[in-house]
Amino acid sequence: MGFSIRKAYANKNKHTKEITSQTFVCYKEESQGIDKRDPLVKNPRQEVRCGYGARFSIKLDRISGKYIACDFVEHHNHDLVPQDRIYMLPSQRQISTTQAIEVELTLESGIRLRSAYELFVQLDCEEQISNIFWADTQMIMDYAQFGDVVTFDTTYKLNNEHKHFGSFVEFNHHRETVIFSAALMYDETVESFTWLFQIFLEAMSNKAPKTIFTYQDAAIAKAIPIVIPDTNHRLFGMSTTQLSKSFNAFLMDYLNCDHNLMEFFMHFERVLYEKRYKELEAEYNLSQKLPKVSIPTLMLEQVAEIYTKTIFEEFQNEYVQSIETSIIGTIHDGESTIFTIRTVVDGKKR
Incomplete structure (x- = not known):
């Protein structure tokens, strides 16, 4: 199990440029900023940060000249990445020269791990x-x-x-x-x-x-x-x-x-x-990125936590279309009722 980190801030000595203190946080720390792009874009940016305060801070001890831990918050409010997907974390998307050579030799030889x-x-x-x-x-x-x-x-x-x-x-x-x-x-x-x-x-x-x-x-x-x-x-x-x-x-x-x-x-x-x-x-991506909720309703916010990104987007599109649908005609034939509806798809009325 694991997670990626990023540097939140660092303080430096104005004269020597030496770092005097620094804080590291999980890359999902804080809340997602406002997406300044067109709100009607087809592929809105997924939300990565989910607003929690897990962090680790260090400061320079002037007497010993060494860095010491001064603050540590362990709690995470999201699932950690399982072992089989740790290599997908941003901080793990690099391989050493030795690993690169091993991959190349494996591909050239055609050797693969065999399943049962x-x-x-x-x-x-x-x-x-x-x-x-x-x-x-x-x-x-x-x-x-x-x-x-x-x-x-x-x-x-x-x-x-x-x-x-x-x-x-x-x-x-x-x-x-x-x-x-x-x-x-x-x-x-x-x-x-x-x-x-x-x-x-x-x-x-x-x-x-x-x-x-x-x-x-x-x-x-x-x-x-x-x-x-x-x-x-x-x-x-x-x-x-x-x-x-x-x-x-x-x-x-x-x-x-x-x-x-x-x-x-x-x-x-x-x-x-x-x-x-x-x-x-x-x-x-499902464990690390939150789907973009276009309309902040209770129903959409609940299913966003349950459905996968693809299924949620399909559901959300259907939901948005349903609330933009209106009845423009009704016909009664005795045993049944036929409704004529108007809906909006991609900004066009149908």
Whole structure:
């Protein structure tokens, strides 16, 4: 656990320029100043300082010529940064020459820390590999948190031999893509998808998703009710199509048809690393920066402390639009009432 510090002030001897006293504070000390930019900017500055007085002061002892502690306030009114995200603190965003050389050698050699994998292989009648499934510990943990809804996609084709990359993915609480598991599909039959869904269920401690989105495919449609009959099966909609396209575009930067099996796994680890780094970065920002509340209402101030930045901004936009909405017409047809409303979106009435 840790936090960053900054220099609050220092007193110097006017003649020798020697520092006679100095105070260090956590970089979240004091309150955020007024943002002097246009209040209607789309990306307002997030608030970092949260108004508390943790500090450490020293002064020069004229007799001994050494600095001594003269004031120390330990209390923090915010969460400290966990060990796995300390390197993101402003005071830790530098590496030594030795560390830089180690990073360079690691990248050149392709060496990476290996995670514990759940790896399953399906063989055909000639004892040849037909399909491969894998999930690591972090994928399984992510599924336990965010796996109520799953998007299964095999539209990303790795090569001209029709070998498809299959992925079980969804959004996390930062609206970032989270990967639950992956597969290499050498054939796409009912039997293969049935095997795949059974292995997926086994790896996830037999917790079936409540809803699964897939593209339209007869083999998938037959396999789902066999393995997970209580799961709602839906075809891709706008949001899932966007998720699929963005994730496939992301894969193109790392995976190509020239990779053999070992190279594929090595490059896929880079995909996982990039996605997980983004989540760590979002978690760090969440713990250190407060979302900008555009209207100081009790409701917005409460949810700002609970929601992630992305979800809060979506909620706040909907909330602001709701209070700017007015009813301009009403039609009664006996059994129901139809309201015509006017709202303001981006400064324009609709």
